[in-house]
Amino acid sequence: MYPPAFNYSAPTSVEEVLTTLTNEGDGARVLAGGQSLIPMMKLRLASPAFLVDINGVAGLDYINDVNGHVAIGALVRHNDIVKSDTISSTNHTMASAAPWIADPIVRNRGTLCGSVAHCDPEGDWNSVMLAARAEVVAQSASGERVIPIDDFIVDFFTNSLQPGEIVKEVRVPKYSGRGGGAYMKLERKIGDYATVGVASQFELDGDGKIAQAGIALTAVNAKNTRATAAEQVLVGETPSDELFREAGEAAAQAAEPETNVRGTAEWKREVVSVYTRRGLETALAQAQA
């Protein structure tokens, strides 16, 4: 199916992107990898009057190791994350999630920042960002603001960007102590969206206790959701099988899945529990390595 008619521009600088977005108002949308927006337009689920294609803007494809965090620019593709030594050496959760995003063709074009902006509850990256306590840098013609990921994800396909703002980069904190993490994803076939996904990570303090924990769920709520009670089970405690089992059960309580062709709600909750436990076991092995 063809999308509805739209106007299009391909600026070559961020300033030009921001000016065009401001001038075109509410009807304008950023086009990054196009791997979600174009299918939605073809299905007539989205009909932007104006597309601002950012692919010709130089200098937005950086993965930079900065003080305390890794900054990921708006044109970093999923496959750039797969191949990045910076990511594999700083964040196990991201490194384990990247190969699970879609298929090789989508991974070559789709961007991490586009996924974050899209806020699809079946998208994998926002759970990873919640677990890592990432921040989104929004830029408009009037300046920049930094938005914690919990405030950025508002609802089903809804973020907290204001008109005229773009996601310029996402900042992912590095572990401050010994850390580890994993993204566990159940899909019906290779390349599919998650039936259930769980991102989990934690950091150990000098006594081997859990100093900080992040657990977030994909495809089992109306938006990617932090499993706050499960995180609280972990913090201040010494890792153990029993503790991880308890956290898994608490994470399952945060899931509100639907029964559909992919499985029953009860079974999906069980998968959340098991994947949380397995992710935490993986994180512990990494943190102690």
Ligand SMILES: Cc1cc2nc3c(=O)[nH]c(=O)nc-3n(C[C@H](O)[C@H](O)[C@H](O)COP(=O)(O)OP(=O)(O)OC[C@H]3O[C@@H](n4cnc5c(N)ncnc54)[C@H](O)[C@@H]3O)c2cc1C
């Ligand atoms: C066959 C298929 C399978 C897929 N499977 C998965 C999967 O398993 N897991 C998964 O997580 N995703 C999956 N996806 C989605 C894919 O990851 C997309 O790449 C991603 O959702 C959006 O990134 P994009 O760069 O393609 O964004 P686009 O499609 O270009 O844009 C998506 C939305 O985000 C906005 N946007 C994009 N970039 C910015 C920015 N910098 N600032 C502000 N707004 C912006 C756009 O305006 C639009 O509203 C799949 C897609 C396809 C086609």
